[in-house]
Amino acid sequence: MGTPDFSVPSLKKVIENYNVKAVFTQPDKPKGRGKKMCASPVKEVALQSNIKVYQPVKIKNESEIIDKIRKIKPDFIIVVAYGQILSKEILDIPKYACINLHASLLPKLRGAAPINWAIINGEKFAGNTTMLMGVGLDTGDMLLRQQVEITEEMTAGDLYHILRNKGADLLVETIDKYSKGIIEPEKQKDELSNYAPMITKNTGKIIWNSASKKIENLIKGLNPNPLAYTSYKGNIMKIHKAKSMDVDSKKVPGTVLKADKMGILVACKEGSLLINVIQFPGKKAMNVEDYIRGNDIEEETVLV
Known part of the structure; x- marks a missing residue:
């Protein structure tokens, strides 16, 4: 489950290493002066790989879609910048877990725009965290983390490209180790958390x-x-x-x-x-x- 360009390296790595049964992404949206309907980057990759694509408007409210997920019987549901909230009903479906890749060193910078705010806030380090998904916003137990130094000249665009590529490797490592029972989930310390609100x-x-x-x-x-x-x-x-x-x-x-x-x-x-x-x-x-x-x-x- 993912939508923007940030999700693409992760999807490609998961396709390379596992049997991806379905891809869920946001509905096509009008773009440009002509308002032509455009597919998300994730949808384009999925179709090139002949993987079935679902585009629910609000996944947590669509019982038919939830039934389809049940019939797939997934070992994992992997979420990378999907842009929709999953209900507990969906989170309980996979055999192992719902795993989310989040572009911050949790519990810092939960929320919509962690890459931007890491630089706006003057942080010295950024990174990716994989975590078990819960009903809260980026509050689930952490699995693996990777850290990146924010250099003096680095822009949000620079950091975005670094984290999107590194995150794909972290995700595959997480799936492999979690399925073998060799990751001990770590609870987040809420008192150390802060939020990265949407950029307006x-x-x-x-x-x-x-x-x-x-x-x-x-x-x-x-x-x-x-x-x-x-x-x-x-x-x-x-x-x-x-x-x-x-x-x-x-x-x-x-x-x-x-x-x-x-x-x-x-x-x-x-x-x-x-x-x-x-x-x-x-x-x-x-x-x-x-x-x-x-x-x-x-x-x-x-x-x-």
Whole structure:
């Protein structure tokens, strides 16, 4: 059970190693200007492998689908970013377990967007955790974990690709060891938990009255999408890349201190931010050095 691109390496690895009887994914959705109906990445892989695909709107409410799962008599139900909640009725079906791959070092960052928030929060490490599924949100007993260092330049996109590929290997290892009874499930310590809520448009709005390092982490944590943004003279300016600088200023936070080939230097509550790559509505992303050849970014303007 899975839906986005993140789930694809896991599905492929499970297909390579086991007999996959069925794939469950979200219903096709309209995309693009033409609103053409598009299948999920997981569905495309399943069809290429001639595996039966089911796309319930709400799986926990569809008794016919639940009956079909019972008839399959699965040893395992594997869930990777499916996007739907499973009822206890479904969780009780498999012979061994329902196992979920979650892209955080649980109990940290339970919830919808752990990869983004690991970087936004300035974490030094991220990772994957496999766990037994319960009725709570990412609260089940942990099985195996793998840790990845978050480097200084790493964006959410970079971390996403690392974890999606590493997670596939962790999942196969978990299935193999759990079926042989050689993993001891570990209860999560709820007091150490926090949540990674869904990313919204408002998440990306830069608050200049913040430390420059905090703003840099927000920009990296929302790259490649939806991207952090500010407003320059009433126009939305999306920021792809920026660097925190130890340059303090007495100017109002958000004030453009300098705009040259090195970038746009903006005053923050603590330090300054050097913006390197920007994008205005209807335009491509550009290095500031290239942008200012044909456009002005006026010093003393306050970004909001």
